[in-house]
Amino acid sequence: MAKFTAKPKDLIQIDFKNPKTGWMDTPVEIREHMFCHPAKAKELETVGFPNIHEWRPQDENWNLPEGWKETVLNGIKERLQKYRSFHVFMDICVRCGACADKCHFYLGTGDPKNMPVLRAELLRSIYRKYFTASGKILGKTAGARELTEDVLKEIWYYYYQCTECRRCSVFCPYGIDQAEITMIGRELTNLLGLQLGWIGGPVANCYMKGNHLGLEPHTIKSNIEMMLDDIETITGIRINPTFNRKGAEILFVTPSGDLFAMPGIYTAMGYLMLFHELGLDYTWSTYASEGGNFGFFSSNEMAKRLNSKIYAEAKRLGVKWVLGGECGHMWRVLHQYMDTWNGPADFLEVPKSPITGTVFDNAKSAKMTHISEFTADLIKHGKLKLDKSRNDHLKVTFHDSCNTARGMGMFEEPRYIIKNVCNHFYEMPENTIREKTFCCGSGTGLNASENMELRMRGGLPRANAVKYVHEQHGVNMLANVCAIDRATLSASMDYWVPGVGVAGISELVGNALVMEGEKERTADLRGETLPGKEGAE
Amino acid sequence: MATIDFQGKQIEVDEDGYLVNLDDWVKDVGIQMAKGDGMELTDAHWEVINFLREYYAKYQIAPMIKILVKEIAKVMGPEKGNTKYLYELFPDGPAKQACRYAGLPKPTGCV
Numbered sequence: 001m002a003k004f005t006a007k008p009k010d011l012i013q014i015d016f017k018n019p020k021t022g023w024m025d026t027p028v029e030i031r032e033h034m035f036c037h038p039a040k041a042k043e044l045e046t047v048g049f050p051n052i053h054e055w056r057p058q059d060e061n062w063n064l065p066e067g068w069k070e071t072v073l074n075g076i077k078e079r080l081q082k083y084r085s086f087h088v089f090m091d092i093c094v095r096c097g098a099c100a101d102k103c104h105f106y107l108g109t110g111d112p113k114n115m116p117v118l119r120a121e122l123l124r125s126i127y128r129k130y131f132t133a134s135g136k137i138l139g140k141t142a143g144a145r146e147l148t149e150d151v152l153k154e155i156w157y158y159y160y161q162c163t164e165c166r167r168c169s170v171f172c173p174y175g176i177d178q179a180e181i182t183m184i185g186r187e188l189t190n191l192l193g194l195q196l197g198w199i200g201g202p203v204a205n206c207y208m209k210g211n212h213l214g215l216e217p218h219t220i221k222s223n224i225e226m227m228l229d230d231i232e233t234i235t236g237i238r239i240n241p242t243f244n245r246k247g248a249e250i251l252f253v254t255p256s257g258d259l260f261a262m263p264g265i266y267t268a269m270g271y272l273m274l275f276h277e278l279g280l281d282y283t284w285s286t287y288a289s290e291g292g293n294f295g296f297f298s299s300n301e302m303a304k305r306l307n308s309k310i311y312a313e314a315k316r317l318g319v320k321w322v323l324g325g326e327c328g329h330m331w332r333v334l335h336q337y338m339d340t341w342n343g344p345a346d347f348l349e350v351p352k353s354p355i356t357g358t359v360f361d362n363a364k365s366a367k368m369t370h371i372s373e374f375t376a377d378l379i380k381h382g383k384l385k386l387d388k389s390r391n392d393h394l395k396v397t398f399h400d401s402c403n404t405a406r407g408m409g410m411f412e413e414p415r416y417i418i419k420n421v422c423n424h425f426y427e428m429p430e431n432t433i434r435e436k437t438f439c440c441g442s443g444t445g446l447n448a449s450e451n452m453e454l455r456m457r458g459g460l461p462r463a464n465a466v467k468y469v470h471e472q473h474g475v476n477m478l479a480n481v482c483a484i485d486r487a488t489l490s491a492s493m494d495y496w497v498p499g500v501g502v503a504g505i506s507e508l509v510g511n512a513l514v515m516e517g518e519k520e521r522t523a524d525l526r527g528e529t530l531p532g533k534e535g536a537e
Numbered sequence: 538m539a540t541i542d543f544q545g546k547q548i549e550v551d552e553d554g555y556l557v558n559l560d561d562w563v564k565d566v567g568i569q570m571a572k573g574d575g576m577e578l579t580d581a582h583w584e585v586i587n588f589l590r591e592y593y594a595k596y597q598i599a600p601m602i603k604i605l606v607k608e609i610a611k612v613m614g615p616e617k618g619n620t621k622y623l624y625e626l627f628p629d630g631p632a633k634q635a636c637r638y639a640g641l642p643k644p645t646g647c648v
Binding site for chain 2: 214216261
C-alpha cells in the first residue's frame with residue numbers, strides 16, 4: 001500500500017456535492033487509506049470467531065464463506081428478536097436529516113453515506129427487504145434492496161467509518177442510537193470473518209494476557225518501574241506500588257495504553273504520584289490489566305467475555321471496590337453494561353473515598369468509580385496541596401471523550417480538576433464540547449495507521465475547534481480522559497494543529513501535586529524544564 | 538498472505554511488511570528490508586535493532602519508546618538518548634521501522 005502523503009491543505013478541500021445517481025445506484029468505492037487491514041487468522045482463532053478466511057478489502061473477491069447471505073439474514077433475525085432497541089431503530093427513522101451534518105466522518109469526507117441517516121439506511125434497506133411486508137412487496141419504492149456481495153461490502157466499508165461516538169443521537173428527535181446500529185452491523189460482518197486486525201489483535205491479546213497490548217506481568221512491572229525512576233528523578237521520592245495484592249481496599253484498573261504509549265505513561269505517573277501522596281490502600285493487577293475493551297467493537301458477547309476479568313479479579317483479591325483510570329469506551333462499558341453482563345458484584349461495597357468519606361452513590365450498582373470523580377472530590381474537600389504555577393507553561397483546553405460525556409454524563413469533574421491544577425484554561429466552542437463533543441476521529445478500533453486519511457478526515461471537526469482556541473488564546477495542550485484520545489489526538493494535532501500537545505488530566509494533577517518530602521521541582525512529568533527553573537540543577 | 542523473496546525463499550509478511558513468523562528472521566532479512574527502503578544499516582541502526590530483539594525475547598513486546606531512549610543513552614551516550622536521534626536513524630519512527638527490520642510485530646491497542 002502506498003504511503004499516505006496528502007497534505008492538510010489538500011484534505012481540507014471537501015466536496016459536499018452529492019453524486020448524480022441515487023444512493024442505491026451509487027456503487028461503493030473501497031479506497032486505500034480509508035480502511036483497516038483484516039485480522040490475522042490466529043488472532044480470530046484465539047477467541048473462536050467464525051468463518052476465518054483469507055481476504056483483502058481492496059480485492060474484488062472477498063472469498064466469502066458458503067451460505068454467507070443466510071448467515072447475515074439469520075444474524076439480523078436473531079438480533080431483531082434479541083435487541084428491542086435494534087428493532088425499533090430499524091423502524092422509526094423518518095429521515096428528517098437532523099443527524100446528517102452532525103457526524104465527524106461526514107463533515108470530514110463529504111461522503112453522503114457517512115450521514116448517520118444513510119449509514120443506518122444501508123442496513124435498514126436489507127431489513128425492509130427481508131423482514132417487512134412493504135419491503136417484500138414494493139421493493140425499492142419502499143426503500144428495500146437485495147443483499148448482494150456489493151451491498152455487504154458497502155456495509156462493511158461504512159460501518160468501519162463510524163466510531164460509535166453517538167453525537168448524531170444527541171440531535172435525533174427520536175433518539176435513534178446509531179452506535180447500536182453500527183454495533184449490530186459490525187457483529188454481522190464478524191459472523192463472516194471480516195474482522196479488522198486493529199480490533200482482532202487487541203481482542204486476542206486481551207483474552208490471553210489480560211490487556212490489549214499483550215503486556216506480560218513482568219513487562220507491566222518493568223514499565224511501571226521505569227516510571228517510578230522518572231518520578232524519583234523529578235520529585236526525589238521513591239514510590240513502591242503493589243501488584244496483585246490480596247486484601248487491598250481498592251483495585252485500580254486502567255487502559256494498558258497508559259502503561260506503554262506516549263503520552264499515556266505521563267498520565268500513569270500522575271496516578272502513581274496521587275495514590276502515593278494519599279497513602280491509598282490500593283493495588284494494580286497484572287491480570288485485570290486492561291480497562292478498555294476492544295471486544296466492544298466486535299460483538300456484545302466478546303465484550304462481555306473480556307470484561308469479566310474485572311469483577312473476577314476484584315473478587316479474587318478481596319478488594320472493597322474498583323477505581324478506574326482515564327479511558328473513554330471503557331467507561332461506556334463499565335457504566336452501562338458491566339453490571340448486567342457480569343454482575344451483580346454483591347461481594348463489593350459501594351465505592352467510598354477513604355480520604356474524604358464520600359460515598360459514590362452513582363456507582364452503587366457497578367461498584368466502580370472514575371478517577372476524575374475521585375480526584376475532584378479530593379480537591380473539593382481540600383485534601384490535595386496543589387501548585388498550579390507548575391502548569392503555567394500550559395494553556396489548556398479540554399476534549400470531552402465521547403463515551404465519558406455521552407456515555408456517562410461526566411462533564412464537570414474533569415473541568416473542575418483542570419481549573420484547580422492549571423491557571424490557564426480555555427473552552428472550545430460550545431457546540432463542540434460536553435454532550436456535543438466531537439470524536440477524536442479514530443475510536444472503536446479505527447486507530448490503525450493504514451487508514452490515516454480516514455482518521456485525519458474524521459479528526460478534522462475536533463481539530464478545527466482546537467485550532468480556534470489555539471489561535472484565539474494560544475492553547476498548547478489538549479487535555480482529555482481517554483487513552484485512545486491520547487494516542488489519536490496526538491496524530492491529528494500534529495497533522496492539523498501543530499504545536500498543540502495532548503495530555504491526560506492526571507498528568508496535569510501530577511505536575512501540580514505538592515508531595516510531602518519532595519525536592520524543589522525543576523521539571524514537569526515529561527522531564528521538560530519548568531519556566532523560571534532553567535539552570536536550577 | 539503477502540510474501541517477500543529472501544535468498545530464493547518465500548517469507549510471509551503482513552500488509553505492512555512485518556514478518557508473520559518471528560523465527561524467519563536472520564540478520565540479512567533486516568538488511569534486505571532496509572535496502573528495499575533505500576537504507577543502509579549502520580552500527581548505530583544495529584545497536585537499536587539488537588536491543589529491540591533482546592528486549593522482545595525477555596518481554597514478548599517491543600519496548601516503549603522511553604525505555605529504548607534510555608538504553609541508547611546508556612550505550613551511545615546521553616547526547617543520543619532522545620527521540621530526535623532515533624527518528625534520524627529511522628525516519629518512519631523507531632517503533633514502526635526498527636521493529637520491522639528487527640522482525641518484531643507492531644504493537645496494537647491504544648497506542
